[in-house]
Amino acid sequence: MSETAQPAGPGRPKDPAKREAILAAAKTLFLGNGYEGSSMEAIAAEAGVSKLTLYSHFKDKEALFCAAVQATCEQRLPSSLFHPAPELPIEQALGALATAFWSLVSSPESIGLHRLMITVAPQNPDMSRLFYEAGPQRVLQDTRQFLQVATSRGQLQVTDALKAAEHFCSLVKGLNHFHQLIGHSGPLDEAQLREHIADVVALFIRAYRP
Amino acid sequence: MSETAQPAGPGRPKDPAKREAILAAAKTLFLGNGYEGSSMEAIAAEAGVSKLTLYSHFKDKEALFCAAVQATCEQRLPSSLFHPAPELPIEQALGALATAFWSLVSSPESIGLHRLMITVAPQNPDMSRLFYEAGPQRVLQDTRQFLQVATSRGQLQVTDALKAAEHFCSLVKGLNHFHQLIGHSGPLDEAQLREHIADVVALFIRAYRP
DNA sequence: TTTTTACTATACCGGCCGGTATAAATATTC
DNA sequence: GAATATTTATACCGGCCGGTATAGTAAAAA
Numbered sequence: 001m002s003e004t005a006q007p008a009g010p011g012r013p014k015d016p017a018k019r020e021a022i023l024a025a026a027k028t029l030f031l032g033n034g035y036e037g038s039s040m041e042a043i044a045a046e047a048g049v050s051k052l053t054l055y056s057h058f059k060d061k062e063a064l065f066c067a068a069v070q071a072t073c074e075q076r077l078p079s080s081l082f083h084p085a086p087e088l089p090i091e092q093a094l095g096a097l098a099t100a101f102w103s104l105v106s107s108p109e110s111i112g113l114h115r116l117m118i119t120v121a122p123q124n125p126d127m128s129r130l131f132y133e134a135g136p137q138r139v140l141q142d143t144r145q146f147l148q149v150a151t152s153r154g155q156l157q158v159t160d161a162l163k164a165a166e167h168f169c170s171l172v173k174g175l176n177h178f179h180q181l182i183g184h185s186g187p188l189d190e191a192q193l194r195e196h197i198a199d200v201v202a203l204f205i206r207a208y209r210p
Numbered sequence: 211m212s213e214t215a216q217p218a219g220p221g222r223p224k225d226p227a228k229r230e231a232i233l234a235a236a237k238t239l240f241l242g243n244g245y246e247g248s249s250m251e252a253i254a255a256e257a258g259v260s261k262l263t264l265y266s267h268f269k270d271k272e273a274l275f276c277a278a279v280q281a282t283c284e285q286r287l288p289s290s291l292f293h294p295a296p297e298l299p300i301e302q303a304l305g306a307l308a309t310a311f312w313s314l315v316s317s318p319e320s321i322g323l324h325r326l327m328i329t330v331a332p333q334n335p336d337m338s339r340l341f342y343e344a345g346p347q348r349v350l351q352d353t354r355q356f357l358q359v360a361t362s363r364g365q366l367q368v369t370d371a372l373k374a375a376e377h378f379c380s381l382v383k384g385l386n387h388f389h390q391l392i393g394h395s396g397p398l399d400e401a402q403l404r405e406h407i408a409d410v411v412a413l414f415i416r417a418y419r420p
Numbered sequence: 421t422t423t424t425t426a427c428t429a430t431a432c433c434g435g436c437c438g439g440t441a442t443a444a445a446t447a448t449t450c
Numbered sequence: 451g452a453a454t455a456t457t458t459a460t461a462c463c464g465g466c467c468g469g470t471a472t473a474g475t476a477a478a479a480a
Contacts, residue, residue, distance in 0.1 A: 010479045011425030018427085034329070036246050039467060050428045052470090061468070119244070119329045121393030128392040136388070163409055166385045175376045178346070182338040183331030199373055207417040220449040221455030228457085249437060260458045262440090271438070427476075433469085439462105446457070 019057050021047040026068040031112035035065060035120055069127060072113060073134035076104070090155040094201045097146060098172045101139060102197065105173060106187050111180050118181075140165050157210040164208060171200045229267050231257040236278040241322035245275060245330055279337060282323060283344035286314070300365040304411045307356060308382045311349060312407065315383060316397050321390050328391075350375050367420040374418060381410045 025046035029038040040061055044051045058064040085093060104110065113131070121128040143165035150156040158164045174196065179185040188196060235256035239248040250271055254261045268274040295303060314320065323341070331338040353375035360366040368374045384406065389395040398406060 009425090010423060012427080012477045012479085014426065034332075040469080041467075052429090053427060055469075056426070115328055115332075117392045118325055121391070122244075122325075125393050128394050132389075132392060132394045140385075160409075167381055167410070167413060170380045170384050171377055174380050175346075175350075179342075181328045181331070182342060183335050184338050184342050199370075200377070203377060203417045207413045220453060222447040222449090222457080224456065250439085251437075262459090263457060265439075266456070421480100423478105423480075425476100425478080428474085430472090432471075435468090436466090438465090440464105441462075442460090444458085446455100448453100448455085450451105450453080 014057065018047070018049055018053060022049060022054060022057055022064070023068060023071055025049075026064050027072050030065060030068055030116060031072070031109055034116060040064075066127065069113075069116070069131065070134075072109070073131060076110065076113075077135065077138060086153075090150060090205065091201055093146075093150070093155075094168075094204060095197055097143065098168075098197045098200060099193075101143070101169060101172050102193065104139065105177060106180065108187075111177075114181060136169075140169060143168055154210055156205075156208045158208050168200075168204055171204065172197070174200070224267065228257070228259055228263060232259060232264060232267055232274070233278060233281055236274050237282050240275060240278055240326060241282070241319055244326060250274075276337065279323075279326070279341065280344075282319070283341060286320065286323075287345065287348060296363075300360060300415065301411055303356075303360070304378075304414060305407055307353065308378075308407045308410060309403075311353075311379060311382050312403065314349065315387060316390065318397075321387075324391060346379075350379060353378055364420055366415075366418045368418050378410075378414055381414065382407070384410070 022043065025043050026038075029043055029046060032038075040054055041051060043064070044054050047054075054064070058067060085096075088096070105114075117128050117131045140162070144161045147156060147158045147161045147164050147168070151158045151161065176185070176188050176196070180187060232253065235253050236248075239253055239256060242248075250264060251261060253274070254264050257264075264274070268277060295306075298306070315324075327338050327341050350372070354371045357366060357368045357371045357374050357378070361368045361371065386395070386398050386406070390397060
């Protein structure tokens with residue numbers, strides 16, 4: 001399914017830079033204004049490209065949208081979220097994990113992506129599935145593995161690591177993520193974030209200490 | 211601001227039943243298909259009413275939308291969510307609270323309302339504020355009060371009751387609420403729900419026992 | 421150079437939708 | 451009954467937008 005090749009015969013080849021520009025513009029506008037709120041005209045203008053070029057690179061609006069979502073997902077998860085550092089005490093390791101997770105889910109682009117998926121889900125279940133497996137699913141598995149390792153080291157006592165990972169992620173997201181989704185307040189500042197993470201980590205350790 | 215009165219002089223009075231029908235239709239369609247996905251024509255048809263009658267009862271689409279959201283919020287929070295029963299052991303009291311909260315936030319209408327607010331928030335911050343204060347805010351305050359009472363009785367040891375209430379609500383919503391928002395899976399069945407609540411309550415008590 | 425293809429500019433089509441206009445019918449007060 | 455106001459049915463306007471058509475220009479392969 002890789003469109004990267006232009007094996008092609010005679011004629012002018014497609015400019016990959018234009019494709020990138022279109023994709024970048026689509027990501028920006030879709031994440032900022034939603035699906036319905038982003039017209040193909042506007043995306044073409046933002047990309048500095050003619051409208052017909054859009055349709056030459058992407059079949060229609062939905063195909064462009066899928067490509068943009070896919071690219072966003074891939075770009076936002078560079079590799080594995082977190083590899084537990086064996087030497088850290090459990091408070092600090094959990095704190096680092098929480099911080100990494102937070103910065104992943106609370107950025108404006110991430111909030112925009114969440115909004116987009118939540119809006120689009122009813123009409124497009126496979127897209128939300130793609131998003132979930134590329135994003136939340138992987139984070140959850142990483143967290144579960146971390147908790148298993150910590151348990152095997154005697155740092156925690158977790159019986160169902162997957163459920164515990166769910167709890168941990170829910171706690172870290174907390175109320176502020178919801179606030180941001182409904183536009184009720186902005187992200188936490190640094191001090192609030194530190195306090196929130198310390199609070200969550202302490203709670204979690206109290207609940208799962210050996 | 212009550213429009214209930216028709217004090218009026220001569221002429222045919224407005225039929226309040228039609229207003230109700232319009233509002234009911236608007237609630238159904240907006241919650242099911244979103245704002246853009248619900249045309250005024252469709253709402254009129256659903257209400258069994260002429261399009262112009264719509265515009266005679268509500269200034270424009272946005273006004274109708276506001277009224278529908280407001281009515282939905284009021285209807286979904288009959289009074290106070292929960293009054294702690296003094297005689298129950300803490301596990302059962304927390305379990306009852308969690309169950310009530312869950313049934314409030316995980317119903318299809320509630321999921322639809324959440325989707326709606328999340329979609330509409332960027333363009334309409336005051337609406338999301340209205341929603342938050344009528345819904346989540348009140349639930350949070352009820353939970354906080356419950357935790358304070360439980361602490362004063364020595365059943366729990368909570369220092370910051372508001373933060374603890376946030377944690378509790380986050381845990382109860384958990385992953386499944388998110389799943390439903392992005393259309394990745396349906397609601398929990400009864401057995402899963404019971405297990406989830408038992409798990410969350412146990413975790414919470416381990417973290418906040420005296 | 422010739423051919424083939426990408427790209428631009430512009431205009432256009434068709435559909436959907438929010439909102440209005442018109443005219444007739446109906447219900448209620450005076 | 452007269453006056454007033456709601457309701458209905460229908461048609462229409464104007465704008466936005468996804469997608470296409472046309473015609474011309476630029477660039478790369480043959």
